[in-house]
Amino acid sequence: MLYLFVIFVGAFLLFQLQPLIAKLILPLFGGGAAIWTACLLFFQGFLLLGYLYSHYLTKLNKLKTQVIVHVTLLMMSLLFLPLALNFNFKQYLSTIMGDSPLFEIVFILILSIGLPYFLLSSTGPLVQRWLTYKDSAKLPYKLYSLSNTASLLALLSYPFIFEPQFTLSNQILIWSIGYTIFVLGFVSLALVMFKQTHLATNMLAANIKTDVKKCSKTVIALWLMLSATGVVLLVSTTNAMTQNIPPMPFLWILPLCIYLLTFIISFHSPRWYVRWYWFVLFVISSFTAIFMFFIGSQFDIISQVVIYCVILFSACMLCHGELARLKPSIEHLTLFYLNMSLGGFLGSAFVAFVAQNLFTQFLEFPLAILAVYLLFYFCSQVNNHLEEHTSAQDVNRHKVLFRDQLLARVSLVSALLLFVFFSYLNNLFAESNIDSSRNFYGILSVKDVKINNILERRLIDGSTSHGTQYLVTNLNNKEVSYDVTPRSYYRKNTGVAIALEQIRATLPLKVGIIGLGAGTLAAYGQSGDEYRFYELNPDVLLMANKHFSYLSKSKAKVEIILGDGRVSLANEENNNFDVLVVDAFSGDSIPTHLLTVEALVIYFQQLKFDGVLAIHISNSHLDLTRLTIGLADAFNKQALYFKTTRDKNNNEAEWVLLTNNASFINNAIVRRYASNWPHSTKKPLVWTDDYSNLLSVLK
Known part of the structure; x- marks a missing residue:
């Protein structure tokens, strides 16, 4: 039973750590989907190292030596508990690796959870090989099926049990307790094997067998x-x-x-x-x-x-x-697992390095x-x-x-x-492609399409439009000029347009915008205004300057800060923004770390007391109204909801404005365009850095 217990618990912990650690590291790098690709590269790499270690450890002719080496490493791994990401590593590694989030993520994971994950990875093939010493006629491949069953249960339990019920800090504590139990179980198994001298004889016979057919x-x-x-x-x-x-x-x-x-x-x-x-x-x-x-x-x-x-x-x-x-036969069991893990690592590396750059x-x-x-x-x-x-x-x-x-x-x-x-x-x-690029943060393309006989240029992230601009051709269709009228989610009478136009009690305005897109909101800038954009993806800045004219033709002073908006704002002095716009999207959704209580603390510190926080919640798959209501209540702010319906040339736009500015709230134009909140029988939500659950806001 100890064999089964160790294999099952080891596989369970191994795979439950994957979503836990990925969610923990997600806010550090902008909340994009590529974080999971980087984490998978680490997971596959250390799975390979674990299989390589078990392959060569079982080549040692003394079973006692195998046991002593592995138990020593297990005891050392307890020093990593409870698990924690050392955020100082990120700043240090940034100076070494430059603009390479992929390498930063991998190195932070190595330094933070490397040894426990390595030892968990080696458990399956190592214990299965030890089992063959006890019964050389028994094929252990069903134990591989058992370990995958444990891994499957670990993955399924995370989004439906652990994530909804426990904060991240409690999840880490529970996992650390589970790992301690696993180590104790493995040590018990090792002691049993250490005392059974006949297993050493079987092992030696297995390792010196000469009639094994090569693969x-x-x-x-x-x-x-x-x-x-x-x-x-x-x-x-x-x-x-x-x-x-x-x-x-x-x-x-x-x-x-x-x-x-x-x-x-x-x-x-x-x-x-x-x-x-x-x-x-x-x-x-x-x-x-x-x-x-x-x-x-x-x-x-x-x-x-x-x-x-x-x-x-x-x-x-x-x-x-x-x-x-x-x-193969059991003599090649660890070689089989080693090549499987090597193939898995090569596949993950192909996506992370070759595909992304090619x-x-x-x-x-x-x-x-x-x-x-x-x-x-x-x-x-x-x-x-x-x-x-x-x-x-x-x-x-x-x-x-x-x-x-x-x-x-x-x-x-x-x-x-x-x-x-x-x-x-x-x-x-x-x-219809004009330009395209791909980097760690995703795929961008610029397309020219005709909509109702109007030539429209679009900035596409994945397959979601993040900004449009009309192109006007002259009579001979040879010269193209740019129409700087804001379009799509940012057109006149949308929530963000109302905020930028109606908050202007005195000139000039100071506006902060998390998320650049095509730079459309710069079109609202007037002479003397300051517009500061925060953009994570450098390719977005390249596309906005190269293929759109909103930034270059803005009357305001425009400044672009590259980096995660929340992190950048946290490191700045009080900007006293009149309006702060949260418009950063990963695909079709705002990254979760931009919609937590801790994030809003930073936002309101950067806003004037009577300023307006505008949050873009247009989304095909998530209903973020309950969340924004909950956040407004948590900060004792008034929340205004603006829903601008789709027309023949523009998308539906949803914005939420948070403020306590009484004159703005009672403004006739604001009241005219504000919409009724969608009816919901569910309670408002509040997310924190320690707890969020996207399943709760699926439409």
Whole structure:
């Protein structure tokens, strides 16, 4: 039972730490979806190190030495408890790494949780290998299925039990207690093994066995590629899913749960992986995946999540099902796990480094889909070759081989058709592109589109518009001029326009704006005004200056501060803003750390006593009205709600203004355009840095 306990608890803690630590580090780097990609790189890297360590530790000929080394490291890891991120590391590493949040995140995680995570990562293969010394005839792969089941339970329990019920500080305390129990359990197991001298004899016999057949290089390469492709699918599907849906633990966890579920199914029993069934499902979902790549944002949140999950499930079932078919004998168990973890790390590194610097779209998503087809073909060839030699006279086996060869040919044809289909749609999609870029913070593009015979330039983050400007051509259609009239969410009579125009009791105005976009709000600036924008993504500043004219033609003095708006404001002296606008978006949602009590404390410190805080809450998937009402109540402020309906050329816009300025509140124009709050029977919400739950505000 100790074997089962240690494997189960270790896997549970390993995977519950992932969303916990990612949520903890999220506010430090602007709250974007790419934080999860960076964290996954760390997780995959340390999983590889853990598997590498267990592989070479079990090569030692003395079992007692293995036990002593591992128990010593476990006791040392207790010094890291309770877990904490040392924020001083971030400032120190920023001076070393420069503008590289990816490396900063990885190094902060290494220095903060590296040893406990490393030891948890090594638990599965190490304990499974030790179990083979006790019973060399017993295959331990079902224990791998058990560990993945524990991991799945850990992930599912986080968004539905731990996140809603406990603050972050309490979650860390609970995890630390769980880790201490795990260490005690492992030490008990180690003491039992230490005393059983016959296990050492079995271990020595296993390690000096000379008639073990070596694994072919082709099979090892397939282990690597199948594992890498599975992780690329996981990360790219998560990225695609969170382009327009806010990055939150539930949407990080759900794809990871599906990824683990395919491991559980594939490794629990070979009967559960029926190749033709999963292949047919994958063919259907692969073409759906290409449609989602281009028009996924047109679906509601539930439809997007369901479709992406089906795509990921069918693709990973093929990858992990083929992995299970290629699994070796127990003598190569740790080598198998080592190559699987190496493949996972390479897949994660490919997305984090290669794709981010090479592609200006999420091309790793369709590329991974194509890779599944090709790997399925090669796996079919390898398996058919092996089975032909083992059961050449079996008539039923010939039928199976014929069917598998047919599936392999269909796989190549499907891959070719998918490539042609994607290329055609991508050419159509790129026709309106003016410019595009990709960095750690996401994908930006500038498009020129005609709406009702009006040429409109749009700044697109993922697939969400973050600013528009009309382009006016002269009679010969050769010269283009910019119309500086504010459009879209910032047009006349929207909440932010009312705030900027009606707060102007005396000149000049001093305005702070978190989030630059196309710089549209600069159009409201008058001579003598000061407009200070805070923008996290340097590529947004580049696009706003290069392709839009709001900043260059503003009458106000415009200043741009690069960096997270909340962090920048916290480090500044009191600016005495007349208006402070919170308009920073990650995809289609404001990052959660900008809507907490601690954030609003900073905002109101930077505002004049009678100033106005304007919060942009337009969103396709979240209802933030309850949250803004709760925050207004917490600060004893009046909250005014402005909803400007969609018209033929503009999006629906929702703004909330928080202030105690009586003259502004009673202003006739303000009262005229203010809307009634949406009816809700639910109580207002208040978020803090220690507690937030995005599931509670889903529409």
